[in-house]
Amino acid sequence: MKIATWNVNSIRARLPRVTEWLDEFSPDIALLQEIKTVNEGFPSTEFESRGYNLVVHGQKSYNGVAILSKFPIEDALCGLPGDDGDEQARYIEAFTGGVRVATIYLPNGNPCPGEKFDYKLGWMDRLIARTREVLSWEEAVVFGGDYNVIPADEDCYDPMAWADDALTQPESRSRLRTILNMGLTDAIRVDHTGPYYSYWDYKAGAWQKDNGVRIDHLLLSPQAADRLVQTGIDRAPRAREKPSDHTPVWCELGE
DNA sequence: ATGGTTGTGTTACAA
Numbered sequence: 538m539k540i541a542t543w544n545v546n547s548i549r550a551r552l553p554r555v556t557e558w559l560d561e562f563s564p565d566i567a568l569l570q571e572i573k574t575v576n577e578g579f580p581s582t583e584f585e586s587r588g589y590n591l592v593v594h595g596q597k598s599y600n601g602v603a604i605l606s607k608f609p610i611e612d613a614l615c616g617l618p619g620d621d622g623d624e625q626a627r628y629i630e631a632f633t634g635g636v637r638v639a640t641i642y643l644p645n646g647n648p649c650p651g652e653k654f655d656y657k658l659g660w661m662d663r664l665i666a667r668t669r670e671v672l673s674w675e676e677a678v679v680f681g682g683d684y685n686v687i688p689a690d691e692d693c694y695d696p697m698a699w700a701d702d703a704l705t706q707p708e709s710r711s712r713l714r715t716i717l718n719m720g721l722t723d724a725i726r727v728d729h730t731g732p733y734y735s736y737w738d739y740k741a742g743a744w745q746k747d748n749g750v751r752i753d754h755l756l757l758s759p760q761a762a763d764r765l766v767q768t769g770i771d772r773a774p775r776a777r778e779k780p781s782d783h784t785p786v787w788c789e790l791g792e
Numbered sequence: 793a794t795g796g797t798t799g800t801g802t803t804a805c806a807a
Contacts, residue, residue: 546798
């Protein structure tokens with residue numbers, strides 16, 4: 538079973554890129570972020586016609602996440618628990634194909650310090666609490682998404698250039714480590730070492746120069762990690778016309 | 793060199 542995560546940076550602007558990727562790669566489960574539309578604007582029929590079931594948690598203009606699955610989807614939870622006043626659509630959790638998955642669009646947090654950085658850290662504290670709850674069920678779980686955290690300097694083409702960015706701050710990194718230290722596996726780290734980027738800025742020819750960072754992650758519960766067969770980062774969609782600034786990150790789980 | 797680009801939706805804001 539192939540599970541992929543991809544920040545598409547607007548599902549409507551990216552529809553040709555996303556549908557050709559689905560046709561080529563054929564993920565069983567796709568975890569999407571930054572769909573940038575309300576549910577009514579989501580091009581559902583394009584995915585249903587390809588055999589996917591959907592859960593969409595949209596928002597006007599910003600954020601928004603979705604799960605596509607070739608299996609029936611149960612137990613869908615839209616919105617990260619822990620703050621009833623939080624209007625931002627950044628989290629869906631659901632059970633499908635015998636695994637639990639989450640699609641996560643963690644707040645960027647820039648500029649920092651500031652209100653946006655405080656929101657990011659508060660959101661991460663809620664994610665820590667939710668992860669602890671889900672892990673207590675001892676299921677195979679894949680928490681995938683745009684975490685907006687560069688885990689270590691080796692995940693960044695130029696750590697000095699990102700030293701003041703919210704994505705590298707000790708407060709962001711330590712919260713990600715708290716999640717990993719609960720026993721989750723960073724899937725890409727299993728069979729790759731060194732820089733392995735998932736995002737390249739649109740500006741200043743970052744893609745052409747491979748000035749990338751690794752911020753899109755698949756974090757696996759022990760029961761999911763035991764089934765891990767292979768992982769990868771598919772650079773092909775980033776090289777095409779009108780690309781997202783992120784590219785898909787995937788893992789394959791066996792029986 | 794304090795730049796550069798993309799998307800949404802309006803001429804600003806977020807990334």
